[in-house]
Amino acid sequence: QKEVEQDPGPLSVPEGAIVSLNCTYSNSAFQYFMWYRQYSRKGPELLMYTYSSGNKEDGRFTAQVDKSSKYISLFIRDSQPSDSATYLCARITGTASKLTFGTGTRLQVTL
């Protein structure tokens, strides 16, 4: 079983919609997760960091970890065409901050 799994999409939504992007993870001992955003032909960039259970909000973005179901979610409110990208969830381990990624979900926000 992969450490972090993610539906690859693609996911297409109209502008202004609420988007829900989801990952599952295999081991309940995992605690530290990140969401990265990757635009076409670019490297990934950190979007949000989250730890253990609960919610973390940053503007239109909310990251949520449900430890009981081993589920990580990223919600995007009032989605914009500029949000069109691939979203990658990742688990972090070790002092080197090694990342193990899900496959990424490609999101398209249409006008």
Add this chain to the structure above:
Amino acid sequence: DVKVTQSSRYLVKRTGEKVFLECVQDMDHENMFWYRQDPGLGLRLIYFSYDVKMKEKGDIPEGYSVSREKKERFSLILESASTNQTSMYLCASTETGGLNTEAFFGQGTRLTVV
């Protein structure tokens, strides 16, 4: 502006060639990583380095080696390129610290082996 720079955006190499992918970071980060990214498989860690001359295997090291002679530079070497190594290669760096340390990525090198 922090930067991780990969030497080439696009490369085409022949089967059996020795290929060098270079990565330089200007943030004085201790840790550097090489990933490959393939459709449906996401980013997979090939090798990483936590100090000069130190290296550790990632999840898919077969067919690859690395070199880190200077702190700012991390090279990925394909000893004898094969068509199944056609992929997007991404370099990243982090500083040593807590588990919320951000990874900075280069733009990627799209390697095609023919």
